[in-house]
Amino acid sequence: MDLTATTTIRKPAPEVYAFWRDLENLPTFMAHLDQVRTTGATTSHWSASAPFGKDLEWDAEIVDETPTEKIQWRSTGEAAVPNSGTVRFVPAPDGVSTEVHVALVYDLPGGAVGKAVAKYFGEEPHQLLDDDLRRLKQVLETGEVVRSDGAPWGKRAREEFPQRPAQPLSDAEVEKGAEA
Amino acid sequence: MRANTWAGRNKVEVRDVPDPRILNSRDAIVRITSTAICGSDLHLVDGYVPTMQDGDVLGHEFMGEVIEVGPGVARDRLSVGDRVVVPFPIACGACAACAAELYSCCENTNPNAGIAEKMFGHPVAGIFGYSHLTGGYAGGQAQYARVPFADVNPLRIESDLTDEQVLFLSDILPTGYMGAEMCDIQPTDVVAVWGAGPVGQFAMDSARVLGAARVIAIDKEPYRLRMAEQAGHTPVNFEEVDVRSALLELTGGRGPDKCIDAVGMEATHGSAHIAAYDRLKQAVRSETDRPHALRQAITSCRSGGVVSVIGVYGGLLDKFPAGAWMNRSLTLRTGQCHVQRYMKPLLARIERGEIDPTRIITHTLPLDEADRGFEIFKNKEEDCEKVVLKP
Ligand SMILES: NC(=O)c1ccc[n+]([C@@H]2O[C@H](COP(=O)([O-])OP(=O)(O)OC[C@H]3O[C@@H](n4cnc5c(N)ncnc54)[C@H](O)[C@@H]3O)[C@@H](O)[C@H]2O)c1
Ligand SMILES: [Zn+2]
Numbered sequence: 001m002d003l004t005a006t007t008t009i010r011k012p013a014p015e016v017y018a019f020w021r022d023l024e025n026l027p028t029f030m031a032h033l034d035q036v037r038t039t040g041a042t043t044s045h046w047s048a049s050a051p052f053g054k055d056l057e058w059d060a061e062i063v064d065e066t067p068t069e070k071i072q073w074r075s076t077g078e079a080a081v082p083n084s085g086t087v088r089f090v091p092a093p094d095g096v097s098t099e100v101h102v103a104l105v106y107d108l109p110g111g112a113v114g115k116a117v118a119k120y121f122g123e124e125p126h127q128l129l130d131d132d133l134r135r136l137k138q139v140l141e142t143g144e145v146v147r148s149d150g151a152p153w154g155k156r157a158r159e160e161f162p163q164r165p166a167q168p169l170s171d172a173e174v175e176k177g178a179e180a
Numbered sequence: 181m182r183a184n185t186w187a188g189r190n191k192v193e194v195r196d197v198p199d200p201r202i203l204n205s206r207d208a209i210v211r212i213t214s215t216a217i218c219g220s221d222l223h224l225v226d227g228y229v230p231t232m233q234d235g236d237v238l239g240h241e242f243m244g245e246v247i248e249v250g251p252g253v254a255r256d257r258l259s260v261g262d263r264v265v266v267p268f269p270i271a272c273g274a275c276a277a278c279a280a281e282l283y284s285c286c287e288n289t290n291p292n293a294g295i296a297e298k299m300f301g302h303p304v305a306g307i308f309g310y311s312h313l314t315g316g317y318a319g320g321q322a323q324y325a326r327v328p329f330a331d332v333n334p335l336r337i338e339s340d341l342t343d344e345q346v347l348f349l350s351d352i353l354p355t356g357y358m359g360a361e362m363c364d365i366q367p368t369d370v371v372a373v374w375g376a377g378p379v380g381q382f383a384m385d386s387a388r389v390l391g392a393a394r395v396i397a398i399d400k401e402p403y404r405l406r407m408a409e410q411a412g413h414t415p416v417n418f419e420e421v422d423v424r425s426a427l428l429e430l431t432g433g434r435g436p437d438k439c440i441d442a443v444g445m446e447a448t449h450g451s452a453h454i455a456a457y458d459r460l461k462q463a464v465r466s467e468t469d470r471p472h473a474l475r476q477a478i479t480s481c482r483s484g485g486v487v488s489v490i491g492v493y494g495g496l497l498d499k500f501p502a503g504a505w506m507n508r509s510l511t512l513r514t515g516q517c518h519v520q521r522y523m524k525p526l527l528a529r530i531e532r533g534e535i536d537p538t539r540i541i542t543h544t545l546p547l548d549e550a551d552r553g554f555e556i557f558k559n560k561e562e563d564c565e566k567v568v569l570k571p
């Protein structure tokens with residue numbers, strides 16, 4: 001499965017690049033990731049639960065990078081869902097913003113895991129990546145992922161559609177949401 | 181707290197809901213002192229805007245006192261105790277749209293941007309109390325509201341103007357003003373405004389403030405036309421006269437130089453069969469909007485003129501007079517109002533007495549009577565023009 005998405009962020013390329021290059025930042029805006037831990041100069045350990053029907057962990061390494069311009073990575077070892085990705089940072093014509101172009105490739109295995117991933121991404125899988133980039137933009141331009149009463153949990157907004165009503169959360173909901 | 185909620189098509193209900201809380205660090209909580217019912221709320225309640233849900237708190241025109249601010253709000257921007265008017269589009273202040281003062285197109289404040297993008301091609305800003313398509317934000321027909329990006333959006337009121345004088349800076353006064361501003365008004369211009377509702381009235385007043393030679397008010401409600409006439413505008417009742425002939429007569433055959441649509445997607449039509457055609461198409465969802473006012477504005481406008489659309493459209497419409505628009509060099513301009521752009525200059529105009537926003541208020545009701553407020557505003561009962569609610 002090949003996914004591409006792009007957005008423009010009103011920050012200079014070095015800043016956008018630096019945020020992404022600190023891979024531990026990825027889960028703040030990528031819906032399917034729970035955690036990324038840096039394990040070396042170019043290596044990292046990733047974990048995800050949502051798309052795969054169960055907790056999955058894998059190692060990854062950066063295979064190519066050009067500071068402020070490009071990062072390319074791939075999973076290593078026995079990943080249950082082998083995957084790779086490239087992100088490019090291109091100065092926008094306005095002279096202040098940066099275009100972020102992302103391409104991800106998932107090698108879908110057969111069996112339950114493959115099915116779970118396919119179901120998670122649904123009929124228009126690029127939309128999830130679009131949403132990830134919208135949140136990246138929110139974080140870099142405003143400081144955090146924007147929440148509303150109908151979509152109070154940030155990363156979970158789309159999967160909750162139709163959402164809870166646009167009315168303030170009760171204490172019980174806040175407790176439950178914080179756990180989920 | 182008490183809050184007025186959407187309870188299905190044609191039904192609103194004041195219910196007990198939890199008090200709002202800070203969800204993002206730049207939020208504030210406002211205790212609402214005055215709030216209002218808008219024509220846009222009618223589109224929601226009449227069921228023309230998708231993604232409404234049972235229990236959604238309505239309302240996008242509100243003001244009050246700041247009672248809590250999040251840790252990310254600088255104290256010189258906003259503090260507890262400040263008296264504020266809150267603009268209806270939620271803007272982040274940092275994206276390219278905000279930098280261009282296109283606040284209602286803010287790229288960051290709609291958590292459901294993906295859904296809005298499907299509908300509109302590109303997403304739009306979050307709006308209080310205005311469906312999940314614009315973010316799913318609880319609205320301000322309530323005792324309290326959470327206000328995101330509180331360091332960017334609310335306007336502080338430091339003078340002793342009454343709530344009634346400043347409340348409409350939240351929406352309809354800037355909206356009417358933007359409608360007139362988009363017309364690029366010249367001293368020789370005759371400006372025709374479709375709709376003598378609250379938005380139309382303020383578009384008319386703004387056209388005059390911006391120097392129009394004459395302002396024409398088109399509607400069918402005699403009391404609304406009277407209100408426009410008392411403010412110095414020329415009334416045309418589309419149920420009594422043929423609008424086209426009346427406009428030609430009033431402009432020596434030229435047609436109005438500038439036309440403002442302050443009606444939107446639920447326009448009614450003087451001619452029964454055309455009204456029925458659009459009503460049916462709308463009912464079977466092959467057309468979501470009834471564009472009578474817009475069609476008439478386009479065909480009436482003089483060649484080379486401007487048609488400025490502030491009435492709200494939600495989806496698709498039929499029989500758009502593209503030929504008239506193209507062949508006669510018309511300019512079509514529109515937008516949800518970029519309220520933040522206009523709040524300060526319009527506050528100054530209110531302080532100088534150039535515009536009196538209170539002239540349109542006909543009803544002030546307790547919040548608990550919101551359903552009656554909707555009833556009389558929608559059905560044009562008791563000569564209702566604008567309802568202010570007191571929580
Ligand atoms: N662009 C924005 O940012 C913005 C902001 C606020 C409101 N609005 C929109 O402005 C519009 C008006 O709002 P309002 O509060 O004044 O509502 P309203 O419903 O009180 O007023 C609409 C008026 O239009 C009249 N009308 C109906 N059909 C007509 C026709 N064919 N020709 C002339 N008049 C006709 C009605 O009799 C009514 O008086 C609504 O569509 C509302 O959603 C837009
Ligand atoms: Zn309004």
Ligand SMILES: [Zn+2]
Binds near residue numbers: 271276285286288
């Ligand atoms: Zn913005």
